Amino acid sequence: MRHYRVGLAIVAALVLIALTAPLLTALEGQDATGFHPELVNSALGGLPNGALGGISADHWLGVEPGTGRDIFARIVYGAQVSLGVAIGATVVQVLIGTTVGLAAGMGGRLADGLLTRGIDLMMALPELIFAIALLVIVPAGFPRPLLLAGVIGVFGWGGTARLVRAQTLSLRTRDYVAAARLAGAGRVRVARREILPGVVAPVLTYAALLLPGNIVSEAGLSFLGIGVRPPTPSWGQMLSNASVWFRSDPMYVIIPAAAIFLAVLAFTLLGDGVRKAANPRTTGAAS
């Protein structure tokens, strides 16, 4: 449980950082998009001047090679994208997954058969590949974070739907559902009063475990160069840009890599904590 608290603390800190990004950068006295040609060596391909990628009192985490933009500012604004997209994608996954799963579980044999096949097909799709393809199809003008959340969500609800369907089917056979039907409750009332409350807890638990995966997805798509568009900063995009600077400016790689690692770790710990709290029976001996 104490791991869970560490996770919660980091998540809270990240959310706070994302929310107060303008404040934090103002505190530093920089912004995320300002170029600083004077801080990089143009003759060396734009390598930041000074040690550790140009870390200084003015630029707490150094500056980007080439542009000289402030990395601290880009990291804190990147948190907005990373967390925003991941949370948005999770919401999409949960909404679609719950709706489809509930419909399949509560529906008749035909509806269930069709929807289950649909879920299976969804799970059989190579998600990343479809996400890549879809990101290319949509016109570049479309708000990118929204699109990313949508795409990650639209290709990732299969698990939630399966979970909800299974849970619904299991709850449906419970005697209390039969009792509710005998008490005169209709299908909708049964779904709302008897089934849904039983679905919410496992879905929320599952959602907590989906979140870190969605952070990775966003970072991966950005890493592949099809995430948010410049000048909007995102961790995956920073890492992608940084990957060529590995040798000459390792700090440029380490900072976004650490940010991604920390965020995923924190959300994983939190998700694990939520899962264990919801289902204490499966608690591993080592935790």
Add this chain to the structure above:
Amino acid sequence: MRTSHKVLTALVPLAALLAACGHNTQDAQGAKNSTAAFDPATCQGGTLRVLNQGDLTHYDPARLYTSGGGKIPTLLFRTLTTRNRVPGPDSTKVVPDLATDVGTPSDDAKTWTYHLKDGLKFEDGTPITSADIKYGIERSFAPELPGGAPYLRDWLKDAQNYGGPYKDGELSSIETPDDKTIIFKLRKPEGEFPYLATATQFAPVPKAKDTGVDYEKHPISSGPYKVESFDQSKHLVLVRNDNWSRQIDDQRLACPDRIEVTAGLDPAVVNQRLATGAGDDANAATTDVNLGPAELARLGSDPQLAAHVAHTHFGDTTYLAFNPKVKPFDDIKVREAISYAVNRQTVINAVGGSQLADPATTFLPDQAVFGYQPYDHFPAGPTGDPAKAKELLAQAGYPNGLTITLTHSTAQSGHGPGVATAIQDALKQAGITVNLEPLDPDSFDAKVNTPATEPGLSIDGWGADWPSGNPFLAPIFDGRQIIKSGGNFNLAQYDNPEVNDEIDAINKLTDPAAAAKRWGALDEKIGKEALTVPLYHSKDLLLFGKNVKNAWVSDWNGLYDLSVMSVK
């Protein structure tokens, strides 16, 4: 040709890191000077390897879009004229190849006559005739063989609706009175016809051997090498063509006995292999992999490696293009303000720093052959002059600044998001808020190059098909080259009769030096209208293997020349 840097790979791979890998195995014996100890008489032998990134696609002379004969194509296809293979500024000159001279103009440069050299043969020993050249050109009009430069259709008489030999028979504007003579009839004066005659479309194709679309699988060579095997898109192996000799070709040295091209390699891998130079890689070169910004730091600390770097300078300009038909860019004061506001330093840093780009204040590249005349009508220094820009904006009626949209391609290289964000940041200093409109490369081309949909401000690039002022300036500023249906490069939609007349007048000149002077003057003149904001001229750095000799860089195409390099 626009320099759209057709490298669309979204992910820039780990060039720097990979290049760093295995660094310790670098030969510490010291690099040999690339030009030292080179003797054309004894250079023959060995195998030259070419490690390339882009796939080998169409080895059909009708479909290749080349300049000066091309990099690899020139090993197979001889053309009427070709680029001059000497180091230095003279490399931008046109010299005869199959022909005895660079062409004899008559009728105000509307007729061009060529005579073939003696003893020319195809790889199978059959003699090359003027009819073979005519047929080669005709093929390039066939719709199923697209890809070449558009000039022939534009320049040749009666060629505008010609559909190629398969459908429409012969083209009447090319005459072959005898086997050695070929005459071109143009519909307007074109003093630069000899430059065009370097294109592979001017290579002979024996009609008897033409297999249409399949011809590229084994094109019939007229050059020093012939195709031994062509494993589609990945491996091309060239061996000596016994029917070619230095007696009938004074341009190519053809030192290696064999040239093996491997394509589809990762750029980082190519650079690493060239830098390490282990085994066969010591005899390797590349024609399409440049060093990236992150690799530059390494060169400074590794003089041995630096000796194997070719510094190239291909004439191109990346610029901001205004569409004065869109407000507020109709106001020259606004255009001037933006000209003052740009920060070329940040732009250059965004594309790799001072080793990979020079600031541009002229539209013409900074090479004499284009007619370059230095000017800076809106002197803003390397980092811009936002105060002056604000002042101009106030005069234009925008004392509180201005919000504009900048359209750019999402391609990571060249004039992509990096430059756009640099511009955005610079203009912010001058009180101009720039909204970015990123478009994927195809949508960008479709939108920007169609006058009806062209945005007010976009980032574009331009490079010339041959080193001369005409192909650099005419498509951009000739009012008669505004193409309404798409594929328009006159982004200012600039139609000035005076300028049009001057272009016509220069085209009539057949003396390149005289023409260059007037192209330079024209550029300087148009520059005053602030129709574009030149940003930078790019430079490239390429590695070659440590056994490779005679790898001097041609100013024509900004590359070392495979046809004169040696591995012995």
Add this chain to the structure above:
Amino acid sequence: MTRYLLRRIVETLAVLLLLSACVYAVFYVLPGDPARLICGKICLPDQLTAIHQKLGLDQPLWEQYLHFLQGLVAGRDYSSGPSVNHCPAPCLGYSFQTDQPVTGLLLDRLPVSLSLTLGAAVLWLVIGVGTGLVSGLRPGSLADRALTAVALAGTATPVFVLGLVLLLVFCVYLAWLPFPGYVPLTEDPVAWAQNLLLPWLTLALTTAVVYSRLTRTTLLEILAEDHIRTLRAYGVPERRIIGRHALRGTLTPIITLFGLHVGTVLGSTVLTESLFGLPGLGKLLIDAVNTIDVPVVVGATLLSGFAIVVGNTLADLLYHFADPRVHLT
């Protein structure tokens, strides 16, 4: 068994058909006209028309799709003018960007992706199951806690982060390994393995975490089952209980998961291949997406869908053979 396989094959075909229709419909709305790209920078209307004809882009969507299906079964010719490009069955389309049949392109790249995945699979099985057993046999021990912590860190490290770290450590600082390229197995097996070691590790370590955790939980669950208690009650030594009985049960879900995982070859290697510049299917796909080479994108997507469906069937079969209680229906 035969009936099961037949039914599975029919189902697989149905899923693929549906998938191909979806993919086709989706990519039809791609921006940019592939014909324009092929045509070159300056393209005249009749050239464009000719290419349209050749690609069959002038036909309605459903007709194009039917032709696609026909090509898949019987091969297909792309022709215009005097020449014909033949695309033999199974024809997944013809890439006019590279002027090759898509099937050939995919087959070209397949050895790279297979080398990557299979090598990594061996590693992740060995590492994952090994560490899982160590953890599961001594829950709460120092080793278990350490492995749990490592696994957690592993879960939080995406492939592209791990790959970069491994490169930096092994390639730059230690300089133990060559920078990864790709050398075909048939050319030089040693160089093949050396070059792929880092990509293998990258892919394997992130996946091994899943196996490690699964092995641990399954082992713990099985050790708590009644039949283990029976064995204990009959004096069967602990070593034998674990080695013979618990392990058998633990491996069953592992094998199933393995079948599913191997099916996701393509999807899982995109990032690794991009990161290391390996010319595999993932790299092909990313490049194709960037050049809007639709036939290749469609082909690669279908291939990966096919792999996943086959992997699912494989998982079912393996499950059947691993667990006598499971009947294939």
Add this chain to the structure above:
Amino acid sequence: MTLSVKGLTVRYPGVTAVDDLSFDLPDGGSLAVVGESGSGKSTTAAALLGLHRGTRAQVTGTVELDGVDLTTLPDERLRAVRGRRIAMVFQDPLSALDPFFTVGDQIASVYRLHTRAARRASRQKAVEVLNRVGIPDAARRVRAHPHEFSGGMRQRALIAMALALEPSVLVADEPTSALDVTVQAQILTLLADLRAQSGMALLFVTHDLAVAAQIADDVLVMRHGRAVERGPVRRVLTAPAEPYTRELVDAVPRLHTPRAAPEPAAPRNAAVTVHGVSHHYRRGAHALKGISLEVREGETLGIVGESGSGKSTLARIMAGLLPPTHGRVAFDGGPRMRQMVFQDPASSFNPRRQIGASVAEPLLTARSGPAGDAVSDAVGDALERVGLGPEYTARYPHELSGGQRQRAAIARALIARPKLMICDEAVSALDVTTQAGILRLLTDVQRELGLAMVFVSHDLAVVRQVSDRVAVMKDGELVELADAETLFEAPQHPYTRLLLSTAPALDGDRPDSH
């Protein structure tokens, strides 16, 4: 003295499961350990073999087998004793065998382990013991996996495994509780026969006093981990010395004791009529075949049958929860007039709703039902009627015991003022003392409200306690339907007779014990 237990105490963190227990089991003797759930009887059985080693349980006291204390024996030596000298048979025969190995393999490998016999000989032995426990075609069945065996056969196989090593003590932990009565009878007979043949001592753990009476010479009654009473079976059951034992014995329903209340007078109208109802599930298996019967107002119809007989399916069809595939059910009443009480107290209430809300549900869904205070009053009244105070309104299901939940379930059924109440194994999951209370409540409310009631159970004795008429079902068919007296005292159908003869009962030698 084969087995001697002294001061056995098993503590789990926070709980003492077995508290200072001592007893002896002589050579060839048989002892039944009886108790309700939580009495510590199964923990005791496991502790005899030292199965708590390596868990968090703390075991003190001694377990001496032929003078050797098993609790302090080193692991290595204990292993040699386990199976060889003292073997165990478990409750759930499905999970007690490794699903991945054939039954023969498992028996043979355990045999080999202890005897170092050759592979072939071990195999032979497996066939032999399977034969001995009555597995038909043992030579072939030896190659079958556990899942290919029926429940009874699995239990036989497990007994065969024990038998192979000829231990001197066999510990059987509820070995028949998961089985149908007819199968249970076979296993009990088998155990008795084997004991007679081999002379091994048997320690039989069960919750069922009747089974204990049948299998054992002596009985040890446990409660809360402590021994309550120990003595010869007949004496303890007929003349219990301890009040708890008496309570326990009295709570056990008797097979041949008729229903306490008098028969309702005069024939009445049918409340529900089942006309030729058949039902089959998706895979085609027939759950019900052409059932016709009726339940009259004010009477209780008992339905008995073994697992798979279709009795629960019929109950659900009568309640209107499941549409029959063929035939029809005529019910003279509106919605909410048919109510059910279910078997599993754990799943009969929504864990996320308060008891009051669940009980009120029939009122809340009725369009013209009461509202506001009227509802809470009604809920309070209903709870009070079933013996729960109004304070239970605000409680959640997990805060209630199994018996309390069944009471609340009855309250929920009653609040709708039903004409028909169906109880599907409503007391099967309860301890026998709790069960007796619920049965009393059910008969009371049925009489009081003049309900038609259907009482479904596998337990004939329970059915006897509440039913006016009884239907016997087998494989989806109605085998016999008669009034309770006739059916229990003069059964017509052979299957009914079989059931009655195999059902363990405390009636002693029937029917003249009372």
